[in-house]
Amino acid sequence: MAATQEHDVIPRRLEHADTLELPVTGGGPFDFLHTVWKPSHYATGLEAHTATRSWRIFRVGDLVTGVRLHAEDRLVIAEVYTDGDYKPSHREHLARRLTASYGLDEDLSQFTELAAAVPQMREPFQALSGMRQSCPEDHFEIAVVALLLQNVTIARTTQMTRNLLTHHGWLVRFDGVTLRAWFTPAELAHVSTETLKEQDRLGYRAKTLPYFADFSHDHPAEELQAADDLEQTFQQIKGVGPYTAAIMASHASRDPATFGLDVWNRKILARRLLDADDAAPETVTRCLNELFPGHAGTVGLYVVEHAYLNTPVAPLLDPDGIDAWNEALERPAT
Template identity: 30%
Template sequence: MVPPDATALPDRHVCEQARLSRDARFDGLFFTAVTSTRIYCRPVCPAPAPKPQNIVYYRNAATAEAAGFRPCLRCRPELAPGDGAWRRGDEVVARALKLIDQGALVDAPVANLAERVGLGERQLRRLFTDRLGATPVDVHGTRRLLFAKQLLTETTLPITQVALAAGFGSLTRFNTAFREEYRMAPRDLRKRELPPTHEVMTLRLGYRPPYDFTAMLDFLRGRALPGVEVVDERSYLRVIGTPDAPGWLRVSAWDATSHALRLELHGSTPSDLLQIVSRLRRMFDLDADPAAIADALGDDPRLRPLLAARPGLRLPSGWDGFEIAVRAVIGQQVSVAAARTLTARLAQRHGTPLTIPFDGLTHLFPTPDLLADVDLTEIGLTRARADTIRGLSRALLDGRVDFRPERTLDDFTSRWVALPGIGPWTAHYMALRALGHPDAFPADDLVLQKAVPTDGTRITAKALTARADAWRPWRAYAVIHVWKGSMAAPRPLVAVGAT
């Protein structure tokens, strides 16, 4: 489900005001195309304002490019945050966009994408055209060309590797597509010499303000696994990759004035770059629209003061679905500190050690095949928890459960609760932390049941679910705000119904 106005542009007067004031809250929610120059810009573009009669507004970059406009070299539309209303939730377009973000159209036709979301190809094309004003191929093409443009501008990657990172099968195809769309060769963006990177790549990840990065780091720091992650007051650092090709990434604030995070990468192959960026945008919830969320939740008297106190609070997701699933099971009915200790012990005992540790990083988190048949009671888990982790590892390996983006929330949770030891609380917690699903709602959580009422009573899961119906499709944001407001920021304390 997406908000009913997600298909429409903001009112033209609103667009005009946002453009003239360069309001960053509207960044990525619409684009300004100038008919006299055939260039489209973000609403925050610092260039002199064009005449109103020369302006056409578009809902997304793909529609602007399909209409023959080129991206501005000054404000760089590739840095705009995505439209979170369309890339979140269960609506067909949202699920299809998540698949496109993960590269579903790189090596497969639109028919395959349509099948994965349960539609015919013609239906999906029509739906995209009606809702977004662009076809799935248009959206895919715009996304990969804009990502290539960012790599050409911000990195020293050879153009051949830029083409690979953006999902092009050959340099010739990349050069042709870039010239046809932008009327310039990729090398033309390389006229300015960039400083040497010393094997560390830096990319800018834009977001729509306000953004409470401090709260995000606080949440992640309380759950950071020694050896796998290092989180301080300024940055998040973790090991990524495979045992044969490990690497690391660090996320920090870009600077005090930019609405962006800084991503530093080491050891990643070009073909992995787009996937890494997509995962981090989901993990740090960079495409959320705080104003739309506040509008939807602000009518509730319990949530209104929480939203006012923390307008930039986001959903703190996780890097890897399996890692979050293991954390969720270990966290059933124990404190955050105890769960972290046990999970860190598991990672140290069964994870893959790095040949060359880096800055506190020593191990890759274990994969399902490494935990499917081990005795985890040796690290202090109960027999039931150990069995559950082995069971979910086997279920992931044989395909009974997964973290595929085309799953609806109901489909995802129903598959997981079918496994022994996984109750509704655990499944919804995984949907929130592993998928970043905006409507995940662990109604069995005792913190929620006690914190939502203001009279000292405890509400039942059924009554809480009924009250939260008005919070759709942003119930997960209500959860985060209540957890944070209760001074017990998201913790799997006692999950009633987690079997």
């Protein structure tokens, strides 16, 4: 088994480099907390959230970049940290990515009108009004997350994510917080299938992950954003089926009409919209599209996040608990 690399043990320290002020230009209400923090999302170590602050690591070109976010009304302020040569091109790239990652320019007005007219949506909409889809991951990163979510429990997904990020990513510290950073497709290129299976304990996913890296290398983000049928495009990757492709399309490419239905989400939506313990995927999808044409993905997001709101998978951090968070991430992997 390969030894843990030194940069995974000693945090890479980032210094303050910039402040970005990002206006929420999209119509409809805006809820900062539930835009950056989703109750259903499992703990990855890539981000940390309190009730008023959010910390996240981004790969921006050749840089590892840390961002601390907070909001003042409809203005999101991003404090930027890095240890590399931060150039105007990085600034422009990061501003675009943050705006897209949190849907700051997306119009929720039509969805708001649709949701207000459907009684089953009253509770989710009142609790989460203004929440936007969040996907800080790029196409490659969200593809990895979707792969790790296939056919397993959250505990198993969390374990595999930690293994990958510990062995092949970076440990980073900035603004008093320790986080993990993604590996790039190029950084994963030298990792063997055997290592992914034995060291990282990915099981059958060890054979699929290299295909994701190759696909991301051959298909730039700009090309994917311009694709007419992203779900079909993503299914060109060996090992990617409709569910994984739908997650990739609805999140990284921000398609509000697309939603990845797994067995758990299907049951949550069946209970909320159909008053049934479960329903066939086709029935749930048809209901979403009939009630919310063009916004099935947004409705799915609201219903699922509302179901986890009182029992989140990864609760918000108490500001007094950040030291314990840091210690847990910096503890060497066994």
